[in-house]
Amino acid sequence: MITQNKKKDMIRPHVVVIPYPAQGHVIPLMSFSRYLAKQGILITFVNTEFNHNRIVRSLEKSSHDDYYVGDGINLVSIPDGLEDSPEERNIPGKLSESVLHFMPNKVEELIERMIADSSGGTIISCVVADLSLGWAIEVAVKFGIRRAAFCPAAAASMVLGFSIQKLIDDGLIDSDGTPSVNKTIQLSPGMPMMETDKFVWVCLKNKESQRNIFQLMLQNNESIESTDWLLCNSVYELETAALRLYPQILPIGPVGWAHSLEEDSISTSLGSFLPQDRDCLDWLDQQIPGSVIYVAFGSFGVMVNAQLEELAIGLELTKRPVLWVTGSGDQQPINVGSDQVKVVRWAPQREVLCCGAIGCFVSHCGWNSTLEGAQNGIPFLCIPYYADQFINKAYICDVWKIGLGFERDEQGVVPRLEVKKKIDEIMRDGGVYKHRALKIKEIMMRGVAKDGVSYENLDKFVSWIKSQVN
Incomplete structure (x- = not known):
């Protein structure tokens, strides 16, 4: 692990951030991490080796190991079990299979090493895991670490995932998520209309990916029960109906806009x-x-x-x-x-x-x-x-x-x-x-202004993180 500023880091709260290994997930979680780092929180950001190397190359630098960015963000990596060749990575279902079956053990091994390396110094205050990686919440539970789930998608997407059992009970989908009927539904008044054949997990041309993604969502629903925070990159006034349906979802978005304090092109591209x-x-x-x-x-x-x-x-x-x-x-x-x-x-x-x-x-x-x-x-x-x-x-x-x-x-x-x-x-x-x-x-x-819902939720989360080192 990185040792520079070690004495300083030993008294700082420390958050391990784990995104789903896709660009649309990494970017908002990185924006969230930059905001936390600006609040004096040490961040360990965990990518797959493949994505880690792409990020480092995009910054026009090179690294074979960990990579320390600015004052408080440490980029680390784990293997994903896939070959680097495009042929391997473009095979349908390969990435979702890795996320479901290979990555959990690697994340657990990483956190175990981090705890061993701390030698009584810097402790992990919290694991912030992508909502799509419910197993990472379970890893945090195993080590007695506090945890937060972060959804980089709309609250409506979360509500759809939480409604899976009801959709099965109502005969709209079968046990592997395949739509039983083509129908347009509305989960609650004020929420967007959704077509059953276009549900988030439905991959009509790739049933293997569909099964893996649907299995992840089922696991996530169970894992969420043990999280301390359920954060969403959304705005309360834009998704009032969905957020009222599940008030445990706390909007903190849009991350990376009014919350971000970056000053240069390197930090904005991170x-x-x-x-x-x-x-x-x-x-x-x-x-x-x-x-x-x-x-x-x-x-x-x-x-x-x-x-x-x-x-x-x-x-x-x-x-x-x-x-x-x-x-x-x-x-x-x-x-x-x-x-x-x-x-x-x-x-x-x-x-x-x-x-x-x-x-x-x-x-x-x-x-x-x-x-x-x-x-x-x-x-x-x-x-x-x-x-x-x-x-x-x-x-x-x-x-x-x-x-x-x-x-x-x-x-x-x-x-x-x-x-x-x-x-x-x-x-x-x-x-x-x-x-x-x-x-x-x-x-x-208004949502990110000082009296806005997103601002207040973020402020409460940061205060909670910092309380872990007191």
Whole structure:
């Protein structure tokens, strides 16, 4: 383990943070960790070796062991049992199998070593585990360590997971999570509508992944019973219905926005698997305010070529400037040669969405992107693909009404003229969607203000952590 500042660290509260090994989970938990570190709390952040190496490379540094960042964040790693080759890692179900069966023992071994290495010095005050890793809560229980579960998704996604047994009892899903009927349901008035064939765990093309993810969720429901805190990266006023249904869920979001105190580009990119292309910020500064279409679908390339082509041509038909983030996939927009289109592999998204040039966000509706767009008053155009993205799209389009979905053709593809039509509608001068989006931004600002629910929940959690060393 890292030994620098050891005497200082011995009197600091110490939190071990364990994210699910995916980009959309690592980033919010890293933002949360940066906030805790700013409050004087020592952080040990546990990634898989594969993701740890990607993060270190994205920071343009190298390390084979632990990695100490700034004043209080120590990046450590555990194996995930998978080969580094893309062929191995792209096999359906491999990652979920590793999370379910391989990683628990490695995390337990790590914490056991940390306790042995402390030699009566720095103790672990708390384990903060991704809600998707309920077994990590059980590991903390085994060692007598206090624990908190952190949900990087919407509270509505948590409520859906907590409702699994009722869904089985009502005949909506079978014992492995497969929908028994195609039906649209609402878990509580005010919550988004959900389609049974688009539940978070449903993987229609990969039953093995579905079984693993569903098994994790069942285990999580049991593990949550022994957690001290159940934290969620959400805002009370945006998910009032879900949070009233399960008041033990404490919203602390959006993490990484008003809570974050980072001053430089290295700290803002910490947790990213890919190097950020910051040149796009200079390009945005040269554009007319509110004119740019921002296109980003997260870190995975999920779009089929036919859809990629229709989207690219539709964007070109709008004759508006476009900033397109391709992510880690090999796909490229068709019209990359256009002067109107700036293409980057990965962008500093929070800073991009703060830029006045952005007029709308064409998004896969991951929860991080949903919060980051909403907190900057940006209207959305939604193309969800899997997991919780359909719930988030329902929030955007049906509950908050700050965006639009696309109509698909018989092949399930959004045609180019539909792309142009919806973009023209959402970016119309004086548009109702922009007005509503700014109202949502105001709501989120109140949540993180000093008398806001998120601020108060965070303050209570930090005070509780610090009390462990008294």
